[in-house]
Amino acid sequence: MAWATQENRYGDDKVYDACGLFGFIDTTGTLHGGDIAITALTNMKERGNGLGAGYAAYGLYPEFADHYCFHVMCRDSASRTELDDYLRRHFAVVHDEPIPSRAVKGILDAPVVWRYFLFPQSSHMAGRDEEDYIVHEVMRINSALEGAFVFSSGKNMGIFKGVGHPEQIAEFYRIHEYTAYLWTTHTRFPTNTPGWWGGAHPFGLLDWSVVHNGEISSYGINRRYLEMHGYLCTMQTDTEVIAYASDLIMRRHKLPPEMAALVFAGPLWDEIAGMPEKKQRLLRAIRQTYGSLLLNGPFTVIIARSGEMIGLGDRIRLRPLTAGIKGNILYVSSELAAIHLVEPDIEYTWTPLGGEAVIGRLGEQPVAPAKIRPTIKQSLVVPGLGALGELAEEVDYV
């Protein structure tokens, strides 16, 4: 039995949680240190309970940019030997090494973490194209191999995650030593089932990564639809469903993210009824084609792939999402304070409507919605009290 299946020991249909998210993309491709991501995420302490945290970073391995990088976790060295064998039989492994990590107080029973830079060989692909082959193999390893789990499988990107508080996981994986142009991060608050290393977010497949807050009540129908398209949901988490759905409609069906947002969180029928005829036709067509991928229930997600970051909330906004822009950097976060903390000179902040995607792309200057005015530094003048900076009697109380 696969590790992921065993970890869902209560046979639950799915796993619930409520979490904190933060992500940013520098659209010029400039690399930024992981400390920004760590600072923002740890500021939302109340949104996690130490049962899962993780980081996804893009632009991470320029020296191996053309190779897929598998981040794997294994129960023990025997499981890793088995996985190592498997990978060498099915791929050409260019380089492999342990993922640098250090012992951290409070992190117990960490798995063996390793990374493989590899590419598929056409003799193995049996009619599949390269990316479909990767998807197929990741599914096979995660559902069939005992004690091994591939948690990141894209090019020039990587996911780092585990059970612990955000700062513990950051220290474990030495996140502050990496630089990337796009970071997404997650702190977890699982509510119904135990957290385990593979179940932490971000969830990844190919270069997709998904961090997620909420729970999707349409999980069953979404999962069945994805299984018809060859995606095996082994994790019982909403996040997994969103990653596979993104891969299906944005990579395989080539829908742009703006359209994908209408699939996942399209407007309500009586909102559609009031729209211009042409738009109504489009929205009806989307619902008819992809009705089974409509995500119902409360959620906020940050979906990322190489060069692109998408922040999206459910259509009646039952989970928070806020956005900000400073120069070429687009921020999305569960809480506004986290954005202010890492960028005190933020130029624009706003709260998108439910179902309204916030999208950042490499090479495209991020733009705030037309109605959003620049954030003005407040003068902090209080009537009868003067400017806050000029208060007469300050005491050093701390």
Add this chain to the structure above:
Amino acid sequence: MSEKARPWPRPTPGPLAALVEKSPSACVTLDVQGMPYREVNHRLWELAESGIETIVLRGVNGQRYLGTNLRKRVRVLIDGVPGNDLGAFMDGPRIEVFNNAQDGCGNTMNNGTIIIHGSAGDILGHSMRGGKIFVRDNVGYRVGIHMKEYGDTRPVIVIGGTAQHFLGEYMAGGILVVLGANLEPGEMHPSHYVGTGMHGGVIYIRGPVKRSLLGKEIGIRHPEEVDMTLLSNLVGEYAAHFHTDADDLLAPPVGSEWIKLLPLTKRPYGRLYAY
């Protein structure tokens, strides 16, 4: 409140006590950068109990539940973005935020005033029972959800800009005012499903709303003279807090009007499961 029920011990004498003795109305500045919310609230409580009248909090960044344990008539000025549930269960103080506020501001607040010199997030005034909240700009989803009133205690929320969806959802009492000051002439409020499940209280909106997407449980009326007197007072307070002109905000916008939204029934779902 009995001595026993106090959440924190009384403050110990020190430089603070000396300051208070010298000038009981002194203003104290506290830098709370990186300080956990429990400690911030503890210090706020100490200061308020010592008789300090104005407390300035600097370096606030996401600390939750600020002011939740205050029962004195103290004034708290916040420099930074406070965390969720600002002033939750608050009973009397006046909090001013010189930035935007996050979600859940004024949650189940009992008395006092919150003034936001910026925008506020979702569920502002959630289950609020009394006191007033003024927001200079815009607010998020479900503002005023399940506000309630009893006797003379009527909570009030005044929003200068506009609101996102489900304004006044399941509202059971109190007064919600949306001024639409930042809308262009002829521009509609973006708010859908206003007053869904509303069964008490009143919502006043200045400017056009999409009537086909209002909640099904409410009726639209023209404000009468008594309503305009109430609005005149509340808009006057708003204008005083944010230094703008009350008359401009009270006059209906060009080509539009004030509307008053009332629940049609006290039990909108009374018949839902009665087949």
